[in-house]
Amino acid sequence: MSTPETRRLVAKLWNYCDVLRDDGVSTIDYVEQLTFLLFLKMGHERANRKSFPDLALKPVGDAWQSLLDADGQELEDTYNHVLREFGQRKDTLGVIFRKAQNRIQDPAKLKKLIADLIGKEQWSSQGVDVKGDAYEELLAKGAEDVKSGAGQYFTPRELIAAMVDCVRPGPDDTVCDPACGTGGFLLGAYDYIQRHHSGDLTPEQRDRLAGGGISGVELVDGTARLAAMNMLLHGIGKPTGRSLIEVRDALAEPSHLYPSVVLANPPFGRKSSITVVGEDGRAGREDIEYTRQDFWVTTKNKQLNFVQHIASMLGIPGRAAVVLPDNVLFEGGAGETIRRRLLKQFDVHTLLRLPTGIFYAGGVKANVLFFDKKPARPDVPWTSTLWVYDFRTGQHFTLKQNRLTRAHLDDFVTCYRPGEPHHTREETERFKPFTYDELIARDKVNLDITWLKDPSLEDADSLLPPDVIAREIVEDLTAALAEFTAIAEALEQTKDRPGDPDQPPEED
Structure with a gap:
């Protein structure tokens, strides 16, 4: 649920999107860069809090500090190094930074995003609902960027709530x-x-x-x-x-x-990028072959395959x-x-x-x-x-x-x-x-x-x-x-x- 604090955070972060859009950074790319930097900032806060610091997040905290300490080309190089290093991990951190790339090519604008827009907020002290809802609103705004195709990954939250x-x-x-x-x-x-x-x-x-x-x-x-x-x-x-x-x-x-x-x-989309072999023994050939003997029938229709997949994976009851x-x-x-x-x-x-x-x-x-x-x-x-x-x-x-x-x-x-x-x-x-x-x-x-x-x-x-x-x-x-x-x-x-x-x- 949107609150005044949520709207303040979203407005603060969103105002900068227009600046970066002039440099060719799409809405969804901007949200993605915010994802990287928000995580690093919160990791820094939690690793350095006075009471019960989370020592497991010390590498994240150190990475954020290295960004704060760098400027110009050094900042860009440091940021690229951080993205590569964390992208190799096997935990949630690795999923967030998997194949991550820096889309903000102007070091001065990257510095402003790090030091001013994100750095001046204490994200870990915000209630989970506030920062979570703020992120949800940012994702919704990203979905509105029709050219990026991001809307295909975003289901209206009103429909989700009813379901x-x-x-x-x-x-x-x-x-x-x-x-x-x-x-x-x-x-x-x-x-x-x-x-x-x-x-x-x-x-x-x-x-x-x-x-x-x-x-x-x-x-x-x-x-x-x-x-x-x-x-x-x-x-x-x-x-x-x-x-x-x-x-x-x-x-x-x-x-x-x-x-x-x-x-x-x-x-939504007509075809899978893979081959499905159903219990009928026939295969629809595309790029990668695999067998799904738990499927009722072979088809290249992606939605029909998902119906079969969901029917197969659902527990009883x-x-x-x-x-x-x-x-x-x-x-x-x-x-x-x-x-x-x-x-x-x-x-x-x-x-x-x-x-x-x-x-x-x-x-x-x-x-x-x-x-x-x-x-x-x-x-x-x-x-x-x-x-x-x-x-x-x-x-x-x-x-x-x-x-x-x-x-x-x-x-x-x-x-x-x-x-x-x-x-x-x-x-x-x-x-x-x-x-x-x-x-x-x-x-x-x-x-x-x-x-x-x-x-x-x-x-x-x-x-x-x-x-x-x-x-x-x-x-x-x-x-x-x-x-x-x-x-x-x-x-x-x-x-x-x-x-x-x-x-x-x-x-x-």
Whole structure:
């Protein structure tokens, strides 16, 4: 939650971004450099405090002092040396500085950032919520830099809060995000547990919560460092301990964790940069080969692979809430196979159709799919009823003039009835149930279900602004292109397969 102190810190640091932008430093690069320097400064404070100094952070404290003592070319050389040295470590510190580079080529501006903007604040004395929230706001501002593409790693915190409120993680849960971006879902789960259980947490629960009960995986080095720093600033993990953010491709191998809660917004995009070999024995060849025999079907579609990965890694009992683009709901071939398996083997109980204009990385219409994993029962499908909440029809948001707020999602969370049996739910205009038999009978088990009419299409007096209309046209064309691409790939995959190419995949 933003406070006056949070806003002061953000304003102080952000004002300097405009100066550096003139030198070609992008918004996300600036946030990344702040990450390095904030960590060094806080390490210096903690290593040199009068009461109980953290001796493990002495090398960090010495590194910060060396930056304070240097000027000009010596400062630039010293900074580059520090980045290389810490980037070789195997702990959280190593994740933060992994492949780090100095993007501020003017030593005078680097000195101002070190000595004035960061150096004059006592960051360790700030409350965790203040400095953590300040960093969250900086990440949000970084996501607004469309040219850098950083928005693809940032899920709106209002949506995260609603998803977490529905899933209700507890102190005994293990929470994981296999595509964690800057760590928003992990922090949302941590905050929920702190707000609802802080008074009755045992010492063991506190230690587990801060030291491994919440973890994530991120492929991109720069984003992983932002997540690791974000976690530390919120009191999760230790600088010189094992990193709770793993830097690797989550799809490359089965998870070694089986969390009870998975919250995720996998990256949007058509293809994986790797080869997947599913239990059907076929491979989609790209750059790197590996085998995932725990997958139901082979596909190059990244989102479909993440659905399979999350289904495989989820513990029993387990709860998942995943942001997915529309094509996952309607795509034929592998998509149909995965939906059939998911409905049969998991309790797929809720689908939230999201409105346009809420993501920094636009162009794809998205949904949130909620499903639970329970002990196997081969003869009876676990899904009995899928409740669909249409929050898209008639809803139009933008990132500036009409932003999504948590209050906009109150009705959905109320309809969801967190913690209550699903059979106690009640149908509303926007919230409708569909039985397993109804879903299976739909063409290709299409879950892209809608029944509301957009009032703006019927009422000439409620026409949308031109910019909203233009954006929705782009999103519709993007969705259509995704569907045509899926059809082309499905035809390519069936080209060499014996038998009728129009025959649906066989089920076990």
